[in-house]
Amino acid sequence: MDIIDVDIHLSPEEVQRAYEGVDQVFAVALDGRSLRFPVRILWQFIGHDGIHGRFRIHYSANKQFESVTRLL
Template structure:
């Protein structure tokens, strides 16, 4: 990570059925609680590289720039 960046670690478990609802519906934001207790919302599309037939499960590091704009997501 470069200077000015920050990150949150979230544990995500979204079933395939829930993902379909996210992608088809007007609410395409995922709401998750980070391990430090902060609540974060982000576009469901950033999880696309991690989608399997069973959905998305795992721990992820979400990296933001100094203006709190999404930079990247990494599976831990």
């Protein structure tokens, strides 16, 4: 399993747009890699102010999503 750490800051409006059809998050990882992933993997972290924090995304050798945890 591989990991990538990323800081995510999505406002409530951005989260609402995700519910309405925008299904991908584009981000730059802490190590500089660019990535795209389904916003639905972050649903469990939605708060009244959107989704904010540093997350560790775990994925398989063939780049399939495994799990996500909040670090900060």
